[in-house]
Structure formats: C-alpha cells, structure tokens
Amino acid sequence: MNGSTGHSSVKNQNNDNCQRESIFQTAGMVVDHFLSARENQDVGFPLTKIHTFNRNREEQEEVNNNSIDLFDPLFGPCMNHKDIKRTLRKNTNKKQAKSKRVNLKVTIAYRGADFCGWEDQRHHLYRRESFDHGAIIGQNHSSTLNNSLPSVQGALVDVLDPILNERANAASTPPDQHLSSEHTTRPIEIKVAGRTDAGVNAIAQMCRIRTRKTSFSDPHTNQTKSIDEVDTFVKYLVNEHAKKIGLGLSITSVEKVGDDFHPTFCASCRAYAYLIDLDNIETGVKSQQARMMTDIVPKLDSMLRSLEDQPLDYIAFSYGKVKTQTTFCRLIRARAGIVKWNQCDSENLAREAICIELVADRFLRRMVRILVATALREAYGVKSDCSIDCREEHLISHETSNQLLNIVKMRDRTQCARAAPASGLIFVGAGY
CATH class of the missing domain: 3.30.70.580 (Pseudouridine synthase I, catalytic domain, N-terminal subdomain)
Known part of the structure; x- marks a missing residue:
C-alpha cells in the first residue's frame, strides 16, 4: 500500500461517517492547526475560553494545579502559573551521566x-x-x-x-x-x-x-x-x-x-480534551439542538467536578479485559466549558464548541470516551447509548450532580454509555 492508497481509504471512511462526524469539525481544525507547525510557523493558540463555570473556585485552584500547564497550547498560558512552570522545567533538565546511547x-x-x-x-x-x-x-x-x-x-x-x-x-x-x-x-x-x-x-x-x-x-x-x-x-x-x-x-x-527518561513511567499525568461543535461550520449559526447543548454545560461541568481529587475505581469505564495492575485512577482535573475558535477571519463565522478537559494520573482503555459519553447522557437525563444525540426530548432535568459519581461507585459496566466517537478526542499532553 502506498501513501495515496492509504489516504484514499481515509477519504472513503470519512465520507461514510460524514453525518456522524459533522459535530467534530472544531476538533479537526485544532489538530490541523498543530500539524501546520511543521512549517515552523508561529501558529498561536487555537482556542479561547468564553464560558467557564465556577470561576472563583477555578481561579483559586489553578494556582495549585500543575495540570493546567498541559492545556497552555490550546488556550495560552495561565498568568498565575508562571512560578510552577519554571519549577517544572527545572526538574526536567537534571544533569545526566554520560551514556553510549x-x-x-x-x-x-x-x-x-x-x-x-x-x-x-x-x-x-x-x-x-x-x-x-x-x-x-x-x-x-x-x-x-x-x-x-x-x-x-x-x-x-x-x-x-x-x-x-x-x-x-x-x-x-x-x-x-x-x-x-x-x-x-x-x-x-x-x-x-x-x-x-x-x-x-x-x-x-x-x-x-x-x-x-x-x-x-x-x-x-x-x-x-x-x-x-x-x-x-x-x-x-x-x-x-x-x-x-x-x-x-x-x-x-x-x-x-538522559537514559532515565521513559514517557510512560515518568509521566505523572496525562491530559485529554473532547470537543463538540455548537454551530454550523458553513454559517456559524447555532441550531436549536446546539442551543440545548449549551444549556446543559453548567450541569455537565458540575458532574465532572464531583470526580476530581479522589482515587476511584473506574473498572466500569474500561473496555475489554483489564491488563493493568489497578483500575483505580485519580482525576486531577475534570471540567466542561465553552470555547471559541480563534483562527476565523469573520466574527460571524466564529465557531464555538463544548470543551471537556480531563487530566488523570492514569486512564484505562477507552475510559475517556466512555466517561464523556456517560457524562453527556446523564446531563441530558436519559438512559441512551446515543450519548452525542441532542434531540429535543433529551433535554430533561436531572435531580443531582452526583449521578456520575454514583455510577463510578457502582462499578457496573451496564450502567455506562457506549464510548463517544474518537473524532472529537484529542490527546493534549503528558506531565513530567
């Protein structure tokens, strides 16, 4: 198989899934933004946060949360975080003994x-x-x-x-x-x-x-x-x-x-972002279902935050046979907000998307996508495997923001939604 044949397969696959993938255009543009860096251009930051919930609590936490650095390439550096960033750089530049490798x-x-x-x-x-x-x-x-x-x-x-x-x-x-x-x-x-x-x-x-x-x-x-x-x-x-x-x-x-660097075992945390479009890529206009999605973001954010800073068994949010020594993970950061695409020429075509940020000491297989799907399902208040479906009847209020936490504690895979599509998921980085 040569390069052109491989890319033909990609195009055919994308055409087959065109309708399903249409709400992940922002995620694709973000990735293309970073791929353009191979030309050594100053590409800047692709996204701006325009709605962040529980802002007072977040500003206080950011000063003490190293994980926020991992999202700097997406949103730009946090002004309150400069001292921590210098410490992180210093720790990764330790003198190493000479090696033949x-x-x-x-x-x-x-x-x-x-x-x-x-x-x-x-x-x-x-x-x-x-x-x-x-x-x-x-x-x-x-x-x-x-x-x-x-x-x-x-x-x-x-x-x-x-x-x-x-x-x-x-x-x-x-x-x-x-x-x-x-x-x-x-x-x-x-x-x-x-x-x-x-x-x-x-x-x-x-x-x-x-x-x-x-x-x-x-x-x-x-x-x-x-x-x-x-x-x-x-x-x-x-x-x-x-x-x-x-x-x-x-x-x-x-x-x-140095010889002692290992990207897997030296990593203290890993970060992911999941992006879901809120407007039409051609017109920049929000549809009725997009407006409904916007309404559930505060609730989605609250449910995700309930998982932070506690070791929990995420066996129910894993896929297949578990091969790790433990299924306990600690989510350092779990948030949802609304972001805007920075690279548009016209304000009328400014794209907005829901952005789910997840940082943890470890993730199980497909854990991020199952967690995103289940959180969205619970935010809409329905028991459905179609977690990204935003039909009007899905907008049902829920009684408690702890519902997602309760599902984690059940340790029952049947209580979780089917994994969200891979197209919206971005591996943002790892912390060392």
Missing part, C-alpha cells in the same frame, strides 16, 4: 482519522526470535496488516529505523519507499506516553527513541552526518515524508534527554 524525547501531533491507532500492528517484528538464524520477515505494508490504515508508531518506525537502528543496513531504501520495504532486523522501539485508539487525535504526544549509532547516513544524499545532528534531522525527515504523502503526522519538537 542517544535518547530523544520527541513530541508529535497527528490526525486520528489517518491512522489505525498508535500501536504498530506488526507484532512479530518486535520479537527477538523472529530474526533468529537470519530469518527475513516478509513485506508488511505501511505498519499494518491486511492493507488497513497505518499506525502512528509504525509510520515513524518505517521512516526512522534505517537511520537510527544500529542493526539495520546502512544502505537502506529512501523514506518514500519504506511503505513497501521488508524489515530484515528487529526495528527500533518507540515508547509513548499514551497509546491512543483508532481515530483519536493528538497535539503533543510524547515519545522516546533511542540509538547507539555515532553517525548516520542521509538517505537522500548518502552523506554521513554526526549523531549530534540527529535531533534536527529526525524532525525534518519525518515531516517532509508526511507532507509528501499527505499524512497527518508532524514532529513538533525533538530534545536529547
């Missing part, structure tokens, strides 16, 4: 619709025994099996493995041919802060890539480069390749770090 902390943005998820589906490539006795693994198309969409991890591996893998052949194929190339050695491992599902977007996903190579060959010119140049070259190589084939993937920053 080069460790790269890579921040990436990607459009979820272009990928089958984060994880490379070619699991056999990462098993040591696959390459015993000189075995050669057959052709594996664009990081996936069965000609499906590429994975984010696999797309990065296909481009970077030839220059960073000390086991790889120095005379590797150019990046634009990787989508149909064979892997004859076990690929480089790329660790990540949060393994996102198919369709989920990211604006600041954190990865770690390691190499023991002291030099590498530029696949375009065959010139040998010092490993000291690897950080800038990795960004250039991936971004140029993604731009060439029209893939929604961009490295926004690369930084050399």
Whole structure:
C-alpha cells in the first residue's frame, strides 16, 4: 500500500461517517492547526475560553494545579502559573551521566482519522526470535496488516529505523519507499506516553527513541552526518515524508534527554480534551439542538467536578479485559466549558464548541470516551447509548450532580454509555 492508497481509504471512511462526524469539525481544525507547525510557523493558540463555570473556585485552584500547564497550547498560558512552570522545567533538565546511547524525547501531533491507532500492528517484528538464524520477515505494508490504515508508531518506525537502528543496513531504501520495504532486523522501539485508539487525535504526544549509532547516513544524499545532528534531522525527515504523502503526522519538537527518561513511567499525568461543535461550520449559526447543548454545560461541568481529587475505581469505564495492575485512577482535573475558535477571519463565522478537559494520573482503555459519553447522557437525563444525540426530548432535568459519581461507585459496566466517537478526542499532553 502506498501513501495515496492509504489516504484514499481515509477519504472513503470519512465520507461514510460524514453525518456522524459533522459535530467534530472544531476538533479537526485544532489538530490541523498543530500539524501546520511543521512549517515552523508561529501558529498561536487555537482556542479561547468564553464560558467557564465556577470561576472563583477555578481561579483559586489553578494556582495549585500543575495540570493546567498541559492545556497552555490550546488556550495560552495561565498568568498565575508562571512560578510552577519554571519549577517544572527545572526538574526536567537534571544533569545526566554520560551514556553510549542517544535518547530523544520527541513530541508529535497527528490526525486520528489517518491512522489505525498508535500501536504498530506488526507484532512479530518486535520479537527477538523472529530474526533468529537470519530469518527475513516478509513485506508488511505501511505498519499494518491486511492493507488497513497505518499506525502512528509504525509510520515513524518505517521512516526512522534505517537511520537510527544500529542493526539495520546502512544502505537502506529512501523514506518514500519504506511503505513497501521488508524489515530484515528487529526495528527500533518507540515508547509513548499514551497509546491512543483508532481515530483519536493528538497535539503533543510524547515519545522516546533511542540509538547507539555515532553517525548516520542521509538517505537522500548518502552523506554521513554526526549523531549530534540527529535531533534536527529526525524532525525534518519525518515531516517532509508526511507532507509528501499527505499524512497527518508532524514532529513538533525533538530534545536529547538522559537514559532515565521513559514517557510512560515518568509521566505523572496525562491530559485529554473532547470537543463538540455548537454551530454550523458553513454559517456559524447555532441550531436549536446546539442551543440545548449549551444549556446543559453548567450541569455537565458540575458532574465532572464531583470526580476530581479522589482515587476511584473506574473498572466500569474500561473496555475489554483489564491488563493493568489497578483500575483505580485519580482525576486531577475534570471540567466542561465553552470555547471559541480563534483562527476565523469573520466574527460571524466564529465557531464555538463544548470543551471537556480531563487530566488523570492514569486512564484505562477507552475510559475517556466512555466517561464523556456517560457524562453527556446523564446531563441530558436519559438512559441512551446515543450519548452525542441532542434531540429535543433529551433535554430533561436531572435531580443531582452526583449521578456520575454514583455510577463510578457502582462499578457496573451496564450502567455506562457506549464510548463517544474518537473524532472529537484529542490527546493534549503528558506531565513530567
């Protein structure tokens, strides 16, 4: 499968889901905003908060809440948070002992619709025994099996493995041919802060890539480069390749770090935002159902806040077999408000959206999307799996803002709504 074929699949998939995805245009524009950063432009902040509920309480909490920093790329920095931000930077720049390995902390943005998820589906490539006795693994198309969409991890591996893998052949194929190339050695491992599902977007996903190579060959010119140049070259190589084939993937920053950095285990928290449009993308006019959605935001915010700052068992909000040691999570921040898209030329076309902000020490599989869907269902006051449906009869008052908390405490999956669509979800970042 080549790049154009993959993108054709994306377009067909989007056409099939056009009606369902129409309320997630703001989320898509936010992701495209960060993808444009690969051109090294000053892109600014895409969103402005225009309605924040419980404002007095929030202003007091923000001074003591490190998690607010993770949303700075979306809304801009909090003026009361400068001292905390300096402390965070200082703690991440500790002196490290010299190592024979080069460790790269890579921040990436990607459009979820272009990928089958984060994880490379070619699991056999990462098993040591696959390459015993000189075995050669057959052709594996664009990081996936069965000609499906590429994975984010696999797309990065296909481009970077030839220059960073000390086991790889120095005379590797150019990046634009990787989508149909064979892997004859076990690929480089790329660790990540949060393994996102198919369709989920990211604006600041954190990865770690390691190499023991002291030099590498530029696949375009065959010139040998010092490993000291690897950080800038990795960004250039991936971004140029993604731009060439029209893939929604961009490295926004690369930084050399110490051996002890691990994006998964070093992360103290992870942040997500879920965006739901409130107006028509063509006219900028709010529909009747959008006005009804606006009315439930204060209640939605109140229910989400009831979950904050307490360890709770979210087993009911997980999907499939639980593989983690614990299903207890602590939501550091759970809020809902209304935001405005900053990048419009005309005030009449200014887009507004509901923004649900979630930060926790950990999230279970599909927990965010199930939590969003259940919270919306409870805010409307109906028992329905169609959590994003905003028909008029769904606007029913609810007796208590603790209903969502009560569902969490029940630990019963049958009490939760079906997971909300992936298109509205954005991985915002991880805290260290």
